Amino acid sequence: MERLRYILQDALVNIRRSGWGGLASIGTIAVSFVILGIFLIITRNLGAVVAEWKEQFQVTVFLEDGITAEQLALVKKRIQSERAVRAMTYTSKEEALQSFKRELKGKESLLEGLGENPIPASLQLRVHEAYQTPEALRQFAAFLTRLEGVEDVLYGQEWVDRVASAVRVLRLLGLSVGLALGMASLLIVSNTIRLAVYARAEEIEIMRLVGATKTHIRAPFLLEGMIQGGLGAGLALLLLFGAYRATLWQLQLTPGQIFGVGVGSFLDPRWATAMLLAGASVGAFGSLISVGRFLRA
Amino acid sequence: MIQLFHVYKTYARDVEALVDINLHIQKGEFVFIAGPSGAGKTTLLRLIFRDELPTSGQILVNGRNVVKLPDRAIPHLRRSIGVIFQDFKLLRDRTIFDNLALVYRVLGIPSATGKRKVANLLKLVGLSHKVQMTPYRLSGGEQQRVAIARALMNDPLLLLADEPTGDLDADLSMDVMRLLGDINARGTTVVVATHDLDVVRELGRRTIVLKAGRLVEEHP
Numbered sequence: 001m002e003r004l005r006y007i008l009q010d011a012l013v014n015i016r017r018s019g020w021g022g023l024a025s026i027g028t029i030a031v032s033f034v035i036l037g038i039f040l041i042i043t044r045n046l047g048a049v050v051a052e053w054k055e056q057f058q059v060t061v062f063l064e065d066g067i068t069a070e071q072l073a074l075v076k077k078r079i080q081s082e083r084a085v086r087a088m089t090y091t092s093k094e095e096a097l098q099s100f101k102r103e104l105k106g107k108e109s110l111l112e113g114l115g116e117n118p119i120p121a122s123l124q125l126r127v128h129e130a131y132q133t134p135e136a137l138r139q140f141a142a143f144l145t146r147l148e149g150v151e152d153v154l155y156g157q158e159w160v161d162r163v164a165s166a167v168r169v170l171r172l173l174g175l176s177v178g179l180a181l182g183m184a185s186l187l188i189v190s191n192t193i194r195l196a197v198y199a200r201a202e203e204i205e206i207m208r209l210v211g212a213t214k215t216h217i218r219a220p221f222l223l224e225g226m227i228q229g230g231l232g233a234g235l236a237l238l239l240l241f242g243a244y245r246a247t248l249w250q251l252q253l254t255p256g257q258i259f260g261v262g263v264g265s266f267l268d269p270r271w272a273t274a275m276l277l278a279g280a281s282v283g284a285f286g287s288l289i290s291v292g293r294f295l296r297a
Numbered sequence: 298m299i300q301l302f303h304v305y306k307t308y309a310r311d312v313e314a315l316v317d318i319n320l321h322i323q324k325g326e327f328v329f330i331a332g333p334s335g336a337g338k339t340t341l342l343r344l345i346f347r348d349e350l351p352t353s354g355q356i357l358v359n360g361r362n363v364v365k366l367p368d369r370a371i372p373h374l375r376r377s378i379g380v381i382f383q384d385f386k387l388l389r390d391r392t393i394f395d396n397l398a399l400v401y402r403v404l405g406i407p408s409a410t411g412k413r414k415v416a417n418l419l420k421l422v423g424l425s426h427k428v429q430m431t432p433y434r435l436s437g438g439e440q441q442r443v444a445i446a447r448a449l450m451n452d453p454l455l456l457l458a459d460e461p462t463g464d465l466d467a468d469l470s471m472d473v474m475r476l477l478g479d480i481n482a483r484g485t486t487v488v489v490a491t492h493d494l495d496v497v498r499e500l501g502r503r504t505i506v507l508k509a510g511r512l513v514e515e516h517p
């Protein structure tokens with residue numbers, strides 16, 4: 001439609017005229033989104049590490065040397081019927097010794113004086129994530145210890161939880177910092193648009209008097225704010241991506257190698273799109289604040 | 298075309314700009330609103346295109362009660378009216394062309410049609426050769442004619458002219474009045490506010506005289 005084209009033209013003229021104010025808007029939004037993005041990338045990667053750990057997390061149940069075949073079968077049955085258990089593997093004394101020897105490759109002599117096999121048979125349990133809280137694990141371990149034929153239970157990975165809660169704190173911190181910076185961006189954009197509105201006050205007045213609708217008068221400013229916000233967020237994404245690649249290069253890593261657990265990635269495309277949209281929304285909202293107050297019928 | 302019933306307008310601090318005005322202007326008429334400075338002429342025009350609301354009374358314009366018009370219907374009303382403002386309201390940092398183009402952009406007219414319209418109207422007011430100049434460099438009379446051309450951009454049914462001969466000398470004043478007469482002859486209802494009684498007398502059109510906000514005489 002014709003009017004749409006005129007509105008777009010007006011928005012572009014506004015942007016061209018906004019000069020330093022416009023650049024300040026774009027810059028503030030970019031800085032805010034870079035900081036927000038850094039938090040997002042860090043929490044995303046730490047989150048992936050924690051998830052990986054949780055995935056690999058296992059409880060080891062050491063069995064008594066004198067355990068009978070019936071006892072073992074019963075223990076296995078009792079454990080498998082537990083809802084916390086996702087998978088279970090059995091390692092016999094012999095298998096455990098073999099794998100221990102493999103690990104000691106070249107230093108097998110250390111084992112020579114031991115005579116009979118000192119390593120206990122064991123069950124390795126994978127635990128559903130929901131049961132990986134310290135409280136649930138403690139209860140689960142207590143249950144396992146009481147079973148006949150069980151010597152000892154090993155899990156003690158409370159630090160997984162600590163990292164997980166650190167990620168939560170970091171996420172919250174990032175969100176608050178992002179929110180504060182978002183507010184600052186909003187004010188700066190709204191101020192830039194206010195100046196643009198003042199600069200065009202006469203023109204707006206004439207448009208109003210010759211029958212322009214409020215929407216028509218507002219739209220170019222709204223668009224100007226959205227474009228500024230979108231550009232700011234886009235610039236932030238470029239900066240973040242550059243910094244991300246540079247960091248990888250510095251650390252001599254390829255994507256996916258960070259922390260050695262196959263994570264280490266940039267923002268998800270969905271998050272990147274969300275950031276662009278958020279930038280445009282901040283711009284639109286900042287613009288509405290300024291333009292809304294200015295107009296009368 | 299225009300009907301006013303017991304219209305009062307009181308601005309803040311008890312300034313009675315209009316008092317009990319009753320008025321009926323037919324479609325196709327040419328009417329002068331005459332009166333000294335401060336009589337309420339501009340106020341009357343602003344009530345008609347709903348730039349102001351009356352304190353009380355009803356105003357019908359082209360069959361619609363503008364007092365009860367919802368906000369969203371106001372643009373439609375204004376698009377059917379051309380207004381020549383007392384202070385012209387031209388954008389000084391834009392060319393004559395841009396000043397007129399503003400109207401067709403608001404109306405959403407395609408630019409080819411709009412440009413043709415600008416060219417035709419500038420020819421009508423005799424300013425075709427100055428299309429790329431800014432109002433800043435035009436004489437008062439030329440600015441006046443740009444304001445007239447802009448008021449005609451929307452092919453109005455009703456033309457409201459507020460002191461269109463403001464600071465012009467007698468000859469130029471008569472030129473402008475002739476132009477408004479031509480526009481009226483083509484079917485547009487024209488209402489002219491002026492304190493220039495010489496012009497009013499010379500033209501012998503229907504005249505409504507305001508004094509201190511009251512309608513004091515009407516002739517012929």
Ligand SMILES: Nc1ncnc2c1ncn2[C@@H]1O[C@H](COP(=O)(O)OP(=O)(O)OP(=O)(O)O)[C@@H](O)[C@H]1O
Pocket residue numbers: 308309312313314332333334335336337338339340341383492
């Ligand atoms: N926006 C306003 N606020 C307060 N008072 C106003 C306003 N506009 C006009 N007035 C007052 O209303 C009265 C009528 O003003 P108006 O502009 O209608 O007169 P006018 O006949 O057009 O005068 P002029 O010939 O000088 O243009 C004056 O006393 C003026 O001071």
Ligand SMILES: [Mg+2]
Pocket residue numbers: 338339340383459
């Ligand atoms: Mg006046």
